Amino acid sequence: MAAATRYWVASLPVQTSASSLWSRLQDEISKKSFDTPVYRFNIPDLRVGTLDSLLSLSDDLLKSNTFIEGVSHKIRRQVEELERVSGIEGSPLTVDGVPVDSYLTRFVWDEAKYPTMSPLREITDSIHVQVAKIEDDLKVRVAEYNNVRSQLNAINRKQSGSLAVRDLSNIVKPEDIIMSEHLVTLLAVVLKYSQKEWLSRYETLTNYVVPRSSKKLYEDNEYALYTVTLFHKVADNFKISAREKGFQIRDFEYSPEAQESRKRELERLMQDQESMRSSLLQWCYFSYGEVFSSWMHFCAVRVFTESILRYGLPPSFLAAVLAPSVKSEKKVRSILEGLCGNGESTYWKSEDEVGMVGLAGEAETYPYVSFTINFI
Known part of the structure; x- marks a missing residue:
């Protein structure tokens, strides 16, 4: 099965045990939507903090997620453009050699990078700062590359435009x-x-x-x-x-010296462009993995935060990643809702009561935590 480009991350309230809920979810999916892959999204025991800190954090999570997701898409589009210009067949983007879809579906929290005892705000802020630095670096590198391309394009226009304005040095002998x-x-x-x-x-x-x-x-x-x-x-x-x-x-x-100088300048710019294109592409491959890994850790914090705000303490929820096809979405929504008691769960609260519906900004609301991850 081809890798999906759109995934759902959802959490369900655990009433008896997480393992039994996971089994029920798998059984329901296999019976009613067998073409929908479903994976456990393993979130460690993070530091809860106070209710006020969670509410304050939740106000910023959607905005930060939009930013991080946007940076990942910028780098992906830059990779696609560089591969197209270079004539390179696109290879799957990875995190340390692991395809990004596999990284998500087999997610493991990086304790060394993000200690679970750190406050949630500290974790999300560090992710935001890291991704912002990568975006700034991307802007600088792309600007330098585009500057060389612009110089080359200007020379090519002079050498290939109308005879009324073009450079004649490569025509006249x-x-x-x-x-x-x-x-x-x-x-x-x-x-x-x-x-x-x-x-x-x-x-x-x-x-x-x-x-x-x-x-x-x-x-x-x-x-x-x-x-x-x-x-x-x-x-x-x-x-x-x-x-x-x-x-x-x-x-x-006619100046042989000037013509030779223009030729050398053109060759230098072409070499610079190729070198910078290769360097930028390699940087994008690596940086996409860095941003994607950070993004998935950020998503784990989002699931954890919203699940507590929705289901209460102590944390008791099952997080999963699903990849339904468009035609299966309604079935999968129905399955998830059924496992929450068809909307009658005691955990379900209205938007007015909670003050928030879903950190993903979903157009519809559900009696469970849910948001979408778009790779493209």
Whole structure:
């Protein structure tokens, strides 16, 4: 079965034992929605603190979750874009080599990173700070990469745009230009439909034009580029007459040194772009795993916090991760509600009584804790 991109995290109140409730949930899913994977979401015994601290924390959890989820999506989209540009076949994103869907469905709390005796606020704040730092780093790295891309794009536009404005150094060769004490070669940009007119008139636009000296070097969708050789002393008069007849004379000075410098600069930028693209992609692979791991720990705190606020103390709930298909969602909702007593559970309180419905901001409310995790 292909990995899902959308999961539900839900918790149910335990009335007898968590193991018996887990068995009932598995049995109901297998009977009524057999195509829905279901996994235990193992949350450790976290530090509860005071009711006031839980209520205060709950006010910020949705906002922080939206931020963390948004950063994970930014990095994922950046990975997809870099892989597309590089022509790399996308590989599954991981947390320390574990595919992210497996990391969620086999979640294990990282005690070393987030000690369970730490206050919940301290845990969520540290997660928020860490993810914010990664987002800032992403912005800097992407800006540097995009700056190099912009420079390359500017060069490419100059070398591939209209003949009226583009750089001509990669079109004009040394043998096309005559520069002597008396003679000079000019470059004329001529509308495609005016080429016959140019060829019939250029020799008479001024005196001292070398006969039959005009040669076509290049043609694009709109214009053709021609050379014309004449005496230095009439160059300005020729330019004026040419403009009056609708022919554009491009200023151009052939410089082997300048052309070689532009070539080296282009090569350097291309190497920089490739190096930065590879570096950014590797950074994104690693950082996505960091953000995703932090996000799942954050989700564990959310389940724990809302379950206590909804079901009371001491903490006694079963958390699960489910991946229902769209067509199975109603069945699964019905199963979860049934395991809460069809909405008549003594644990169920109205929004007015609790002051909150669900930390996920679900459009509908349920007699159990529920929120959605979207990978994409």
